[in-house]
Amino acid sequence: MFTETLTRRARRSPLLELLTGPHGVDRYTELVDRTWTSGEARAKVVAVRRQTPRSVTLVLEPNQAFTGFLAGQHINLTVEINGRRRTRCYSPASAENATHIELTIGRHDGGLVSTYLCDNARPGMVLGLDSVGGDFTLPTERPTRILFVSGGSGITPVMSMVRTMRDEGSDREIAFIHYARSPEEACYADELAAMPGVRVLHGYTREGAGDLTGHFDADHLAAAMPEPEAVYVCGPPALVDAVRAHCPDARFESFVTPTFSAPVEATGGRVSFTDSGVEATDDGQPLLVQAENAGLTPESGCRMGICHSCTRRKTSGTVRNLITGTVSTAEEEDVQICVSAPVGDVEIAL
Amino acid sequence: MTTPTITAQKTLEKTVAGKTVTLTPEQAEAFGRELDALKERVVADLGERDVDYIRRIIKAQRGLEVAGRAMLFGGIFPPFWLAGTAMLGIAKILDNMEIGHNIMHGQYDWTGDPALASKKFEWDTACPADQWRHSHNYMHHTYTNIVGMDRDVGYGILRMSKDQRWSPYFLGNPVYAFLLMVLFQYGVALHELETERIRSGEITVAEKRDVLNAIWRKTKKQTLKDYVAFPLLAGPFAPWVFAGNMTANLMRNVWSYMIIFCGHFPEDVQEFSIEETKAETRGGWYFRQILGSANLTGGKLFHILSGNLSFQIEHHLFPDVPAHRHAEIAPEVQEICQRYGIPYNKGSLPKQFGTVVRKIVRLALP
Numbered sequence: 001m002f003t004e005t006l007t008r009r010a011r012r013s014p015l016l017e018l019l020t021g022p023h024g025v026d027r028y029t030e031l032v033d034r035t036w037t038s039g040e041a042r043a044k045v046v047a048v049r050r051q052t053p054r055s056v057t058l059v060l061e062p063n064q065a066f067t068g069f070l071a072g073q074h075i076n077l078t079v080e081i082n083g084r085r086r087t088r089c090y091s092p093a094s095a096e097n098a099t100h101i102e103l104t105i106g107r108h109d110g111g112l113v114s115t116y117l118c119d120n121a122r123p124g125m126v127l128g129l130d131s132v133g134g135d136f137t138l139p140t141e142r143p144t145r146i147l148f149v150s151g152g153s154g155i156t157p158v159m160s161m162v163r164t165m166r167d168e169g170s171d172r173e174i175a176f177i178h179y180a181r182s183p184e185e186a187c188y189a190d191e192l193a194a195m196p197g198v199r200v201l202h203g204y205t206r207e208g209a210g211d212l213t214g215h216f217d218a219d220h221l222a223a224a225m226p227e228p229e230a231v232y233v234c235g236p237p238a239l240v241d242a243v244r245a246h247c248p249d250a251r252f253e254s255f256v257t258p259t260f261s262a263p264v265e266a267t268g269g270r271v272s273f274t275d276s277g278v279e280a281t282d283d284g285q286p287l288l289v290q291a292e293n294a295g296l297t298p299e300s301g302c303r304m305g306i307c308h309s310c311t312r313r314k315t316s317g318t319v320r321n322l323i324t325g326t327v328s329t330a331e332e333e334d335v336q337i338c339v340s341a342p343v344g345d346v347e348i349a350l
Numbered sequence: 351m352t353t354p355t356i357t358a359q360k361t362l363e364k365t366v367a368g369k370t371v372t373l374t375p376e377q378a379e380a381f382g383r384e385l386d387a388l389k390e391r392v393v394a395d396l397g398e399r400d401v402d403y404i405r406r407i408i409k410a411q412r413g414l415e416v417a418g419r420a421m422l423f424g425g426i427f428p429p430f431w432l433a434g435t436a437m438l439g440i441a442k443i444l445d446n447m448e449i450g451h452n453i454m455h456g457q458y459d460w461t462g463d464p465a466l467a468s469k470k471f472e473w474d475t476a477c478p479a480d481q482w483r484h485s486h487n488y489m490h491h492t493y494t495n496i497v498g499m500d501r502d503v504g505y506g507i508l509r510m511s512k513d514q515r516w517s518p519y520f521l522g523n524p525v526y527a528f529l530l531m532v533l534f535q536y537g538v539a540l541h542e543l544e545t546e547r548i549r550s551g552e553i554t555v556a557e558k559r560d561v562l563n564a565i566w567r568k569t570k571k572q573t574l575k576d577y578v579a580f581p582l583l584a585g586p587f588a589p590w591v592f593a594g595n596m597t598a599n600l601m602r603n604v605w606s607y608m609i610i611f612c613g614h615f616p617e618d619v620q621e622f623s624i625e626e627t628k629a630e631t632r633g634g635w636y637f638r639q640i641l642g643s644a645n646l647t648g649g650k651l652f653h654i655l656s657g658n659l660s661f662q663i664e665h666h667l668f669p670d671v672p673a674h675r676h677a678e679i680a681p682e683v684q685e686i687c688q689r690y691g692i693p694y695n696k697g698s699l700p701k702q703f704g705t706v707v708r709k710i711v712r713l714a715l716p
Contacts, residue, residue: 018575019583022472022479022568027465028416031409040464078462083401085462301488304635306669308456308468309488324390334459334467 034126041066041129048121052185056118060101071096071164072136072157078128081116087332088113091157095164106153136253143230144172151179151235175199175225181206216242269344287337305339317346362637366693367618382633389668400672415441425590435594439601445474447657456670476539478568485542495642496622506546509713511621516716523714534603539565613662616644617705639666645696
């Protein structure tokens with residue numbers, strides 16, 4: 001595209017950098033179109049589908065700063081909610097070389113980002129993409145007999161693998177077991193049913209009769225594919241454990257539904273200063289003081305919450321603002337460490 | 351470095367325009383709590399409205415800058431030159447005041463947007479953002495108007511308080527002040543160099559080498575951009591672009607100088623001694639910020655162009671609250687001050703700046 005070539009060239013030109021300094025080319029081009037950035041990977045939502053009552057499927061058109069992903073990997077997705085950027089990790093369901101990225105996001109009750117996207121996602125929305133990662137991926141030499149197992153929203157990375165192999169025109173034998181709470185919550189059922197050469201079995205754990213009854217066991221394995229060459233499983237820990245009990249070599253990725261409430265009392269948790277690899281046990285003091293007591297010398301200024309010299313990124317955990325008493329559980333958040341005390345385990349990029 | 355502690359109890363007292371203002375420790379604490387509560391209420395309400403506001407200002411600033419520079423290419427026609435210069439000058443004012451100064455205070459850090467992050471922002475002026483964050487956000491905002499600690503009291507060049515010891519050097523006070531106004535961006539850039547400490551032999555230039563290098567790197571880029579690259583791009587019209595850029599920088603220099611000098615130097619604004627502010631409570635800190643600052647009155651556009659530094663009092667109470675909110679909370683701050691009998695200094699730009707000029711001239715003499 002013309003704009004892509006233009007922005008790519010602009011970024012490399014020292015003259016343009018001088019002329020657009022100190023802000024840089026992106027800070028001008030993004031005002032024309034928010035996805036016209038060469039330094040930050042962003043994507044525009046081009047379609048929104050609601051396949052099931054408790055999920056939303058987004059089709060994203062990434063800009064040229066996005067460098068792609070491998071089937072099974074996850075991406076940090078950033079969405080702005082009431083002026084604040086929130087970042088969550090999702091695995092695309094689209095094939096790895098597809099033009100568009102497809103994300104299916106399950107609604108977590110009480111979850112800020114998933115509920116927001118389920119309720120408000122619309123075409124034209126611009127989202128941030130970042131930090132592609134994960135080693136739940138297919139080997140370069142694709143296996144010949146392969147079994148995929150997924151539970152709930154764990155279907156997305158596995159779907160990406162199946163679609164990637166389909167696009168490669170693979171003549172391999174594929175079986176796919178998917179567990180959902182009920183038939184209406186089973187994503188991608190129609191597409192899977194129409195996929196030639198893929199044996200698809202559905203199991204429903206709460207209501208409705210599927211191809212399989214109950215949770216994963218030897219019978220389910222036998223019904224899908226006896227003695228598969230490779231097994232990939234993604235879902236809740238119980239499902240992963242059950243599959244690995246029968247197929248110890250299975251590649252897996254498990255996740256737990258996040259919890260959204262802060263502990264009521266300070267727990268004397270573990271404070272990790274991740275950049276310097278130093279840990280401390282929370283003694284209730286501001287993070288700045290605890291860092292200094294641990295022998296670190298972070299930049300700081302007023303030490304009373306005024307000057308923002310000490311602002312650092314909290315990558316996970318909960319902190320309490322000592323001035324306002326506000327307790328914040330947000331991940332990937334900048335906090336003033338001079339007036340923030342940990343509530344339980346906290347990780348700070350420091 | 352001493353830091354304010356939040357424990358000691360003492361009566362706050364200051365004489366303003368012949369009237370003594372007193373707060374007992376209990377009053378000071380209640381006063382501090384009221385202002386804390388006010389801030390908490392605003393912070394809890396921050397959201398889309400604030401982000402939309404600053405992005406609109408940024409869009410206007412970038413638009414004015416691009417359009418202004420484009421018009422200056424046709425600057426051989428006087429209307430184009432005048433319009434282009436004015437647009438570029440306003441763009442630079444917006445960049446430095448409402449956008450740069452406020453973003454670097456961390457007013458938009460809560461958004462998580464890297465383009466609005468205090469630590470990453472760099473502005474269109476000679477002063478490197480990192481140095482500004484130290485000398486301004488930390489030193490000036492923490493030790494506001496404490497003579498001997500706040501280097502913004504005279505910037506190490508001027509005599510702006512009678513508590514600064516007079517020397518014959520200060521006979522040139524009005525001349526230095528005028529030069530500082532015209533060359534304000536370079537004055538600000540050199541601030542962190544602490545030339546007065548170098549002059550007195552307290553520190554050496556060698557100790558400030560890193561600071562000097564950073565200033566040089568930033569100033570070089572700014573100079574190349576405005577006085578070499580853009581004029582050369584204009585080919586035969588280079589002189590008009592050069593002159594336009596210089597005038598735009600001058601506009602920004604004079605304007606920001608006037609606004610900033612009206613923040614702490616008008617008549618009846620108080621200075622403090624190190625002794626007075628020892629073991630200061632939060633209420634005491636707020637007390638000092640209010641008595642040490644002065645507001646400017648004017649219309650909405652005036653406030654935007656001043657970077658809302660026209661609400662200097664509110665800015666000094668809550669420097670990390672988005673500045674466009676200061677106008678909204680000013681009546682409430684004023685009401686609180688009234689109840690505690692604390693004077694709230696405000697006036698129009700001509701009136702306030704007039705008293706500043708008088709002070710500059712008067713303090714040239716012992």
